[in-house]
Amino acid sequence: MKKILAGIAGFLLLLALGIGLLFLKMPKAGPALVELPGGVLGVLCRFSYSWIIPCQGGAVLIDAGLDEKAPDIIAALKNKGLQPEAVRAILITHGHGDHFGGAIAFPNARVLADKNDIPLILGLKKREGIIPGIFSKMSPRKTPPKKIEALPEGDSITVDGLTFGIIRLPGHSAGSVAYLLGDILFSGDALMGTAEGVMPPPSFASDDPQQSKKILATLLKAHFSTIANGHTGAVFDGHKKLEAYLAKTAGSED
Ligand SMILES: [Zn+2]
Numbered sequence: 174m175k176k177i178l179a180g181i182a183g184f185l186l187l188l189a190l191g192i193g194l195l196f197l198k199m200p201k202a203g204p205a206l207v208e209l210p211g212g213v214l215g216v217l218c219r220f221s222y223s224w225i226i227p228c229q230g231g232a233v234l235i236d237a238g239l240d241e242k243a244p245d246i247i248a249a250l251k252n253k254g255l256q257p258e259a260v261r262a263i264l265i266t267h268g269h270g271d272h273f274g275g276a277i278a279f280p281n282a283r284v285l286a287d288k289n290d291i292p293l294i295l296g297l298k299k300r301e302g303i304i305p306g307i308f309s310k311m312s313p314r315k316t317p318p319k320k321i322e323a324l325p326e327g328d329s330i331t332v333d334g335l336t337f338g339i340i341r342l343p344g345h346s347a348g349s350v351a352y353l354l355g356d357i358l359f360s361g362d363a364l365m366g367t368a369e370g371v372m373p374p375p376s377f378a379s380d381d382p383q384q385s386k387k388i389l390a391t392l393l394k395a396h397f398s399t400i401a402n403g404h405t406g407a408v409f410d411g412h413k414k415l416e417a418y419l420a421k422t423a424g425s426e427d
Contacts, residue, residue, distance in 0.1 A: 202405060221403050235263075267349040277318050286324065342392070344380070346379075349363045393416065398411060
């Protein structure tokens with residue numbers, strides 16, 4: 174019996190160590206708050222960013238962090254003189270819990286996501302791949318928003334006077350999208366920052382790692398300079414850095 178318990182303990186230790194090593198591959202999170210032109214504010218919610226964008230009636234959010242009570246976002250809104258009720262819409266970049274978990278804290282917000290990730294958000298589908306599958310099993314299920322709408326099929330959406338471009342970037346998840354507003358690209362996890370440039374999400378974290386790299390070329394024809402992403406904050410000169418990344422990795426399988 175003791176041997177079995179020791180075996181199980183050893184296995185769990187190795188598993189925890191392995192997962193810890195994988196997390197070392199994640200790029201480092203940026204500062205707690207990131208201010209961008211136009212009153213756009215990035216709020217670090219533990220380890221993922223929600224972006225607050227002022228609009229006619231209050232604010233639109235890109236993603237809503239992990240915590241169902243969304244304390245960091247609510248504190249940042251209060252500093253702008255806004256209550257949670259003033260959030261008009263939440264545009265979800267993809268259906269992972271650390272990006273939609275806080276959506277239920279905003280009672281008046283429309284919540285929109287790509288139709289391919291809505292089953293993930295509703296808990297009707299599990300993440301694909303071995304490691305993402307383990308993440309799914311280990312992390313407690315997030316309560317989905319009461320109502321969730323599919324993004325329109327076209328390439329833009331207007332919410333409360335703001336028109337966002339929609340760029341579909343399947344790979345990290347089937348329904349990953351980026352939103353474009355002016356010269357800011359809100360990329361979720363589909364494109365992240367590094368100390369010097371940009372990178373796709375780490376392979377272990379994506380449903381289809383190959384596709385998550387290939388799809389980045391789609392972004393070349395979009396006009397943006399700042400990348401406001403889901404885990405590292407803002408990347409300036411982002412288009413140039415994307416061009417450099419794609420030139421460097423052209424033809425390589427990795
Ligand atoms: Zn993700």
